Amino acid sequence: MTHQTVGHPARPGLPDDPHADVNAPTSSCPVEITLTALRGRWTTLVIRELLRGDRTFTELRAALPALSDKVLSDRLAHLTRAGVLDRHRRSGWPPRTHYSLTPDGHRLGPVLQALWDWGAGHRPPPPA
Amino acid sequence: MTHQTVGHPARPGLPDDPHADVNAPTSSCPVEITLTALRGRWTTLVIRELLRGDRTFTELRAALPALSDKVLSDRLAHLTRAGVLDRHRRSGWPPRTHYSLTPDGHRLGPVLQALWDWGAGHRPPPPA
DNA sequence: CTGAATCCCTGCCGATACTG
């Protein structure tokens, strides 16, 4: 029963949803869940790379030359744990590991799009 | 002229836009701009609070009891610098400072909505 | 009342070196 002074049309999640009453950044908040999945430098770039299709470790490294092996490995492990990526190790030699987005991972496309759109349309304030 | 194996309809920003070829998390990437604006714990909750309407410092503190003065102050300064918030100091006693979203700040509504939607529809993987 | 200054502690990022 919050008053609606600004005339929000009671959108599904924000800000009139009951769950929107979270008053702390706990893991129960869907926004926190998403930001946790996207957390870390390079993370969104790795996802973008995989939105274009499956990639191997080496292909990802080639696409992001300034990203070290360790951090790439960290990001892939993090995203896999978060349910965004699937790992497929192919036996044989040389060993290749293929990474692909899960269905949830593909659903991050619109999220990144929203982030892109805001940043692209953003008028940065004077640095003064 | 990237090949479109997955059938992306060449959306404005991702992943077929020329700017999408950024291969490092520099500040020129619109996604980075947005994530920088949203960076920091509590930041999205402060924005959500202001999406409901203007608030004073004290009102924000009351709405987010677990948030310390210092961090709230930091977040407000950060968001103001990022062009998301406007500050209005009202003279007189007691001194009150009103915060309101800029037009760009209001445009973060759909962004938070996208973050919410993904987290809410996300099937978390087994903790094993 | 609304912050700014300080301090400590934690967690992330990157580099290097090493294993299956």
Place this chain on the structure above:
DNA sequence: CAGTATCGGCAGGGATTCAG
């Protein structure tokens, strides 16, 4: 080739204290 182990540096977050 595809990671893991370890370490150092640095920025972020919180509590406390002080100022306009």
